[in-house]
Structures are given as C-alpha cells and as structure tokens.
Amino acid sequence: MLSRTLLAAARSPKMRGMITGVPLTRRVVDRFVAGDNLDQASLVIGDLVEEGLAVTVDRLGEDTLSAADAAATRDAYLEMLKRFSDLGIAHRTEVSLKLSALGQKLPKDAEKIALENAIAIAEAARDAGTTMTLDMEDHTTVDATLGALRELRGDFPWVGVAIQAALFRTEGDITDLATAGSRVRLVKGAYMEPASVAHQEKHEVDKAYVRAMKTLMRSSAYPMIASHDQRMIDIAHAMVAETGRAQDSHEFQMLHGIRTTEQHALVADGDTMRVYVPFGDDWYGYFMRRLAERPANVMFFLNSLVKR
Numbered sequence: 001m002l003s004r005t006l007l008a009a010a011r012s013p014k015m016r017g018m019i020t021g022v023p024l025t026r027r028v029v030d031r032f033v034a035g036d037n038l039d040q041a042s043l044v045i046g047d048l049v050e051e052g053l054a055v056t057v058d059r060l061g062e063d064t065l066s067a068a069d070a071a072a073t074r075d076a077y078l079e080m081l082k083r084f085s086d087l088g089i090a091h092r093t094e095v096s097l098k099l100s101a102l103g104q105k106l107p108k109d110a111e112k113i114a115l116e117n118a119i120a121i122a123e124a125a126r127d128a129g130t131t132m133t134l135d136m137e138d139h140t141t142v143d144a145t146l147g148a149l150r151e152l153r154g155d156f157p158w159v160g161v162a163i164q165a166a167l168f169r170t171e172g173d174i175t176d177l178a179t180a181g182s183r184v185r186l187v188k189g190a191y192m193e194p195a196s197v198a199h200q201e202k203h204e205v206d207k208a209y210v211r212a213m214k215t216l217m218r219s220s221a222y223p224m225i226a227s228h229d230q231r232m233i234d235i236a237h238a239m240v241a242e243t244g245r246a247q248d249s250h251e252f253q254m255l256h257g258i259r260t261t262e263q264h265a266l267v268a269d270g271d272t273m274r275v276y277v278p279f280g281d282d283w284y285g286y287f288m289r290r291l292a293e294r295p296a297n298v299m300f301f302l303n304s305l306v307k308r
C-alpha cells in the first residue's frame with residue numbers, strides 16, 4: 001500500500017514540489033545519488049573502479065518534453081564518456097540511458113529523435129571502449145524500447161537492455177532476447193503497473209524472476225542479474241554451477257548505496273559486480289522509486305527530517 005502511494009507520488013508534480021523543496025531531503029538523497037554534477041560523480045566512480053567494481057552511470061532525468069532538452073541530455077552523455085575515457089576508467093564504466101530522457105515522449109518524431117540521440121551515445125561509447133544499456137521504464141514504453149534496441153544492435157550488438165520480471169510479457173521477450181552475447185539486465189521492475197499487464201504480488205514477481213533467470217542462464221546470452229535479493233543471487237550462483245557457465249559470462253548488478261558489503265563480497269569471490277550510479281539534480285523520480293522499494297527507507301527519510 002505504502003509502495004503504491006510512493007510510486008503514484010513519483011509521478012505527481014505537486015508532490016515533487018513539496019519533497020524537493022525540503023532542504024534536508026538532500027542528505028537522504030545523497031545515499032542513493034552520486035552528486036549533482038559530473039565532477040562529483042567522477043570522484044565516486046573513480047573510487048568504485050579502484051575498489052574492483054564495474055559501474056554503469058545514469059545521468060538522472062526522464063520524461064523530457066522538448067527536443068532541446070533531449071539534445072542536452074545526449075550531450076551530457078557524450079561529455080561523460082569523454083571524461084571516463086580521459087580518466088582511463090571507461091573500460092570499467094558503461095552508461096545507462098532512459099529513452100524518455102532522449103525524446104521518446106516528445107509530441108512529434110519521438111521515436112526517431114530518441115533513436116538518433118541513442119545512436120550518438122552508442123558511437124561515443126564504442127569510441128571510449130565501453131558499452132551502454134537501455135533502462136526500461138513503465139510498460140507503455142516496452143515496445144518502443146525493444147524496437148530501438150533492435151535498431152541499435154544492428155551496428156552496436158553490445159547494447160544491453162533492462163527487462164522487468166513483473167510484466168507478463170517478459171517471458172516471451174526474454175526468450176526472444178536469449179541469443180548469443182545478448183546483454184540482458186534482469187530486474188524485478190520499479191514501476192506501478194496495472195493488474196492487466198503485471199504481477200501484483202511480490203512472490204509472483206520473484207517466481208517470474210527465477211523463470212526468466214533460468215532462460216537466460218541456460219542460453220548463450222550475457223545475463224546481468226540486477227537484484228539486491230540474496231535469494232536471487234544464491235539461485236543465480238546455483239544456476240551457474242548447474243550450467244557450468246564461466247564466471248565472465250554473466251554479471252551481478254546493484255544500485256549505488258544499497259547492500260555495499262554484498263557488492264564487495266561478490267567481487268572478492270571473483271564475480272563481476274556492476275554498480276548503477278545515478279547523478280544529477282533531477283533525482284526526484286529515482287529517489288521516490290527507491291523509497292517505494294523498502295519501507296525502512298521511508299523511516300530513514302522521516303527520521304532525518306525530525307532530527308534536524
């Protein structure tokens with residue numbers, strides 16, 4: 001119930017104004033977001049890479065409604081990739097993008113503009129010697145995102161995509177995507193979805209996650225197991241043992257600031273562990289989805305306001 005309220009608030013401009021207007025919210029946001037700008041984020045990313053972690057970087061922003069803003073987002077990614085290359089960390093630092101930040105929701109030529117912007121970023125990623133992954137947003141965007149993925153993979157076969165176990169359609173999508181080398185980030189799903197398209201109960205989402213993981217692990221795809229759920233990580237390890245997959249044929253992913261001890265434990269065991277690092281001042285939607293995932297985060301947030 002609380003999760004659904006928070007996810008609804010994540011889409012509310014009125015709530016956005018109220019929550020971002022509280023000065024001390026920032027202290028809690030800092031737990032999940034690596035700074036407002038590229039300079040601050042680069043310091044965090046540099047430290048993570050030094051600690052043996054791989055990184056995927058998200059410049060926060062979504063639902064862009066002007067072509068100029070979409071182009072500015074694209075340019076910010078180009079600047080980021082150049083910076084990572086100059087810093088010598090690009091081989092461990094890929095980028096994650098939301099097509100809605102690149103134009104997917106514009107009133108005119110939306111898919112064309114989003115794809116052109118994504119192609120420019122893919123070219124820069126290739127030149128920097130790294131990869132990129134398309135985040136998945138709510139269910140209304142899945143067809144367009146998978147369409148863009150198909151286009152991108154023509155020239156950039158290493159472009160990855162996030163797939164949400166919560167959606168009923170995922171079983172079919174995963175089967176289509178389980179091809180040689182296909183980089184698929186399996187997530188549970190962070191958006192509030194109607195019962196007509198998605199599992200509503202957590203145990204159903206978990207079972208769907210395991211089924212999708214099985215399809216990926218038994219294929220020659222490159223599964224990216226993106227979960228903080230220890231049971232999912234243990235099941236992934238059991239499937240690796242069962243299928244005899246090499247340790248470099250898949251990876252684990254977690255969000256910045258969540259289960260950091262486990263992140264390092266996976267690295268110590270020889271697994272590839274990639275941390276999703278968001279940065280930027282448009283943090284509201286991302287932050288609210290993180291609160292919705294765990295009621296304890298809401299208490300942490302409220303306590304920090306009370307203790308000021």
Ligand code: FAD
Pocket residue numbers: 134135136137162164185187188189190191226227228229230253254255258259275276289290291293294297
């Ligand atoms: P859960 O069952 O939700 O959580 C398991 C345990 O993990 C919890 O008990 C808790 O201990 C810990 N935990 C989980 N979330 C939090 C939190 N916010 N704060 C503190 N502890 C927490 N979703 C999309 O819809 N599209 C995407 O493109 C996308 N990309 C992602 C990329 C990465 C690398 C990751 C890790 C997640 C991404 N997600 C994305 C979010 C995902 O869909 C889930 O909402 C989120 O990961 C929580 O699910 P879980 O698998 O961790 O399991």
